[in-house]
Amino acid sequence: MSKSDSTIRDIARTLGISKSTVSRALNNHYDVSQETARKVKELALKMDYQPNVLARQLKLQRTxxxxxxxxxxxxxxxxxxxxxxxxxxxxxxxxxxxxxxxxxxxxxxxxxxxxxxxxxxxxxxxxxxxxxxxxxxxxxxxxxxxxxxxxxxxxxxxxxxxxxDNFDISFQGTEHLIQQGCKRIAFVAGPLHLFNSRNRLNGYLEALKANNIPVLESLIVQANYQAGHVQQYTRHLFDAGEAPDGIFAINDISALEMMHILKMRGLQIPRDVAVLGFNNEVICDFVEPTLSSIEHPxxxxxxxxxxxxxxxxxxxxxxxxxxxxxxxxxxxxxxxxx
Amino acid sequence: MSKSDSTIRDIARTLGISKSTVSRALNNHYDVSQETARKVKELALKMDYQPNVLARQLKLQRTxxxxxxxxxxxxxxxxxxxxxxxxxxxxxxxxxxxxxxxxxxxxxxxxxxxxxxxxxxxxxxxxxxxxxxxxxxxxxxxxxxxxxxxxxxxxxxxxxxxxxDNFDISFQGTEHLIQQGCKRIAFVAGPLHLFNSRNRLNGYLEALKANNIPVLESLIVQANYQAGHVQQYTRHLFDAGEAPDGIFAINDISALEMMHILKMRGLQIPRDVAVLGFNNEVICDFVEPTLSSIEHPxxxxxxxxxxxxxxxxxxxxxxxxxxxxxxxxxxxxxxxxx
DNA sequence: ATCTGTCCCGGGAACGGTACCGAAATTTTT
DNA sequence: AAAAATTTCGGTACCGTTCCCGGGACAGAT
The missing domain is CATH 3.40.50.2300 (Response regulator)
Structure with a gap:
């Protein structure tokens, strides 16, 4: 745009050749002599020629x-x-x-x-x-x-x-918590119409089953990603009945928020509750205790x-x-x- | 692309009118009768006509x-x-x-x-x-x-x-640390050819000056954003000579990394060292102590x-x-x- | 009946490239 | 020397729009 971008036609005109030849020269087509190709490219450079992408796109039907x-x-x-x-x-x-x-x-x-x-x-x-x-x-x-x-x-x-491999890694993460002695592992699930969320939940469930740990509906919560919701379900998990001794959270931020709440309540991590997050954010290394997580590629x-x-x-x-x-x-x- | 996207010409042909009329009708131009406009739009809908943006862009020289x-x-x-x-x-x-x-x-x-x-x-x-x-x-x-x-x-x-307002907020942040009793405030500066970095540094310097606090070159470090660098300058700040009692960090993650290191060393925050970050990330609320920061709009x-x-x-x-x-x-x- | 004006509409030139086809020029082959 | 092949190039159609210009139809005014 602007003043007057030079076009393929301008080059053709000043060189006294046809614009098809110019086009060929600029696209390194075979059907053009080295001599004219050189002249065209030289002039194109001097005139600060920039091919009009829009025209090319229209012609080629490709963007x-x-x-x-x-x-x-x-x-x-x-x-x-x-x-x-x-x-x-x-x-x-x-x-x-x-x-x-x-x-x-x-x-x-x-x-x-x-x-x-x-x-x-x-x-x-x-x-x-x-x-x-x-x-x-x-x-x-x-x-x-x-x-x-x-x-x-x-x-x-x-x-x-x-x-x-959401299923596998979720299975693996859950088993890790089990190996650390957790018997009551809370799981924060995402929307279950999502493939990933289903697989993660299934990985968790299968890991429990494989280790003969009873599945407790009360330990599975659904994240709805609204402000304050983490606080809400954390309270729910730890106030109703027997508290969990492990948490598999849907992401690191939620995990950290939960940890923060639990620490305020005087619980020790990982002694009282082991926590595992998701995403492996940088921050995982800089909190106390450092946060276990799952690195998502x-x-x-x-x-x-x-x-x-x-x-x-x-x-x-x-x-x-x-x-x-x-x-x-x-x-x-x-x-x-x- | 694909099978055969219908064009303005297709509509014109099946309706027996010219493509200019179709174009006008679709663009709600005035020079077209309501009757034909209706027919055109109806057919366009039925044929699932989608205007070819590329052609329009080329013609209008606007994307x-x-x-x-x-x-x-x-x-x-x-x-x-x-x-x-x-x-x-x-x-x-x-x-x-x-x-x-x-x-x-x-x-x-x-x-x-x-x-x-x-x-x-x-x-x-x-x-x-x-x-x-x-x-x-x-x-x-x-x-x-x-x-x-x-x-x-x-x-x-x-x-x-x-x-x-990098200068103002930096001035304000520094003054806040001063009001909390800090006498030796470390400052992590960004690349000084950047307008923002210069202004932040100046805000810090001016705040010190306004409060009659001596500027110490040794308390100003240049972040180079390489891995391990935070560790390096933190050590530098706290091992060489008298340690700072306040830190104004270039961003929250660095601030948290510094805090982590300092806590490992047995320092208490904010008692021994007050810390102020930059960016006001969500995580600020979920660490101990919660991190003061600057909200950047x-x-x-x-x-x-x-x-x-x-x-x-x-x-x-x-x-x-x-x-x-x-x-x-x-x-x-x-x-x-x- | 002619003129003026409004309302619709069609023709065609752009926009700036690419690519096919054929032809001229040059070289190679017979 | 004529024929064939090859290299190099020009003409032109086309991609799908928009928009200018001009023209026909039809109304009302003169």
């Missing part, structure tokens, strides 16, 4: 842009995943357009709409907490837009999915999902590749008793 | 997209700011394209290049930690691309800037910057509006002695 829909950038997991996405995308010559659903279905649908009308070449999606249907994504699939889910996946859709999941998407875009073949990225249990003081 | 360059999404401040940007942009019908400089100058330059070639209608920028020059931005300005800086600004450029800055940018885009007039957003001191246990 070299990937659309990303995530719940929130403020969520460190997704922020990291976006890092991985951008790294892979950029080094492959793609731009990235990020939309946030703010954990709502309607915004997610809007985002999808705008990204599709922006003609992105492919989509990377982690669904919102509210999402309990998939027709909007099916619409995109019907339009042949390559689509890959990561982390918050929709297993019913026939597209590639990248996820972490966010960046790697972004990388993996983007790689699959790019392959999908270039090969045009439909895959349903599932890729599982392993999580890691990081044991620190808050859960170590021996 | 309805804002470009954003920030250091890192992983940084909560910028993640929040992005939230504010997207909110304002989306409700004004604009998309947002986010690029991360990863705190490097070269990536920042690349980002600018790609955003410009993507023909974004305007730019929102928070410069990287490395950025000590401004010619690349001057290039964009010369091309008449509306540009607004926020938080990490470049004061030498004649464009709108949105920033917070990230979201609001994003909102303000975007509003100015949009005004700039639509009015085409060049302003140099400066907008100052006030920060807030949040006093908690870590700095309260009385």
């Amino acid at each position: 070299n842009t990937l659309g990303v829909i995530i719940p929130e950038t403020i969520n460190r997991f997704f922020a990291k995943a976006v890092g991985g996405i951008q790294e892979v995308a950029n080094s492959a010559g793609y731009n990235v357009m990020i939309c946030q659903s703010n954990e709502t279905l309607t915004l997610e649908q809007n985002n999808l709409q705008t990204l599709m009308s922006s003609k992105v070449d492919g989509l990377l999606v982690s669904v919102s907490r509210q999402t309990d249907r998939s027709d909007h994504f099916q619409y995109a699939i019907n339009k042949d837009i390559p689509l890959v889910f990561f982390d918050r996946i929709l297993e019913e859709l026939a597209v590639p999915q990248v996820y972490s 966010a960046f790697d999941m972004g990388v993996a999902a983007t790689r699959i998407l790019l392959k999908q875009i270039s090969s045009k073949e439909i895959t349903q590749q599932k890729e599982l990225i392993k999580s890691r249990l990081v044991i620190r003081e808050s859960s170590r008793r021996y | 309805n997209t804002l470009g954003v360059i920030i250091p890192e999404t992983i940084n909560r401040f910028f993640a929040k700011a992005v939230g504010g940007i997207q909110e304002v942009a989306n409700s004004a019908g604009y998309n947002v394209m986010i690029c991360q400089s990863n705190e490097t100058l070269t990536l920042e330059q690349n980002n600018l290049q790609t955003l410009m070639s993507s023909k974004v209608d305007g730019l929102l920028v928070s410069v990287s930690r490395q950025t000590d020059r401004s010619d690349h931005f001057q290039y964009a300005i010369n091309k008449d691309i509306p540009l607004v800086f926020f938080d990490r600004i470049l004061e030498e450029l004649a464009v709108p800037q949105v920033y917070s 990230a979201f609001d800055m994003g909102v303000a910057a975007t509003r100015i940018l949009l005004k700039q885009i639509s009015s085409k007039e060049i302003t140099q509006q400066k907008e100052l957003i006030k920060s807030r001191l949040v006093i908690r246990e870590s700095s309260r002695r009385y």
Whole structure:
């Protein structure tokens, strides 16, 4: 825009050749002599020629842009995943357009709409907490837009999915607490229509079963992510009947908030209650006691999902590749008793 | 793309009218009868017509997209700011394209290049930690691309800037520590070629001066953000000569890491050392002692910057509006002695 | 009956590229 | 020397819009 960006035609005119030749020269096409190619490139540089991406996009029906829909950038997991996405995308010559659903279905649908009308070449999606249907994504699939889910996946859709082993790691984390002598382990569950939440809960349940520990409904709470809710269910867990001696929390911040409350009540961690968080935030190392947590390979999941998407875009073949990225249990003081 | 997206021409053909009429009808232009307008819209709906944004962009030389360059999404401040940007942009019908400089100058330059070639209608920028020059931005300005800086600004450029009162809040924070009886306040400074870092340091220095407290070079350290560095300068501060009795840290995580180290050494906070952080992360409320911090109005800055940018885009007039957003001191246990 | 004005509409030129097709120029082969 | 092959280039259509310009129809005014 501005004053007068030089175009391919300007170059052609001043050089006395046709614009097709200029185009070929600039795209290193074979059908052009080295001599003219040199002259064209030289002049292009001198005129500060910048190809008009919009024109190219219109002609090629391709934008070299990937659309990303995530719940929130403020969520460190997704922020990291976006890092991985951008790294892979950029080094492959793609731009990235990020939309946030703010954990709502309607915004997610809007985002999808705008990204599709922006003609992105492919989509990377982690669904919102509210999402309990998939027709909007099916619409995109019907339009042949390559689509890959990561982390918050929709297993019913026939597209590639990248996820972490929520069941295994949850099983493993629960067993770790059991090994530390916990008999009554409280579990903070997420929305159960989400694949991840279900798997985590199942991992917990199976671990209890495998170790002959009775499942107590009263020890399982549902996080609703509202302010004050952690306080509420913590009180519920520790005031009604026999208190838990272990906590598997849905994320580190909640875990720390619970720990804070328990310490105020005079409980010792991990002696009275062992605590295990989720996400392995930096802060885990700087609290007392240091917080055991689960390292979620966010960046790697972004990388993996983007790689699959790019392959999908270039090969045009439909895959349903599932890729599982392993999580890691990081044991620190808050859960170590021996 | 895909099978066969219907175009404006398809509608025209099946309706037996010209595509100009269809275009007018869809854009609610006046030069079209209500009857045909109705028919066109009806058919458009039935054919699931989606306007081809690329064609429109090319024709109008406008993308309805804002470009954003920030250091890192992983940084909560910028993640929040992005939230504010997207909110304002989306409700004004604009998309947002986010690029991360990863705190490097070269990536920042690349980002600018790609955003410009993507023909974004305007730019929102928070410069990287490395950025000590401004010619690349001057290039964009010369091309008449509306540009607004926020938080990490470049004061030498004649464009709108949105920033917070780093000097004032730093002065205020330092004075707070002084009022709590601190005589030897350590200060962790950022890179001094950054406007914000300089202002913060100056606020600290001026507060000391205003309270007749000698400035000690040995109490001022430069954070370089490398792993292990906090440990290093904490040791330096507390092992060489007389120890500080107050700390003004560059961010909450560093503050918490310092507190952790000091507690390990048997120091009491705030009794022996009062601590003040920066950013007011959620975690501040869940540590012991709870951490005093400075609330940085990230979201609001994003909102303000975007509003100015949009005004700039639509009015085409060049302003140099400066907008100052006030920060807030949040006093908690870590700095309260009385 | 002609003129003026309003209301609709169509034709076509852009926007700035890419790509196909054919042709001229040059070289190689027969 | 003629034919064939190859290299290099120009012409042009096209991507799907928007928008300017001009023209036809029809009304009311003269």
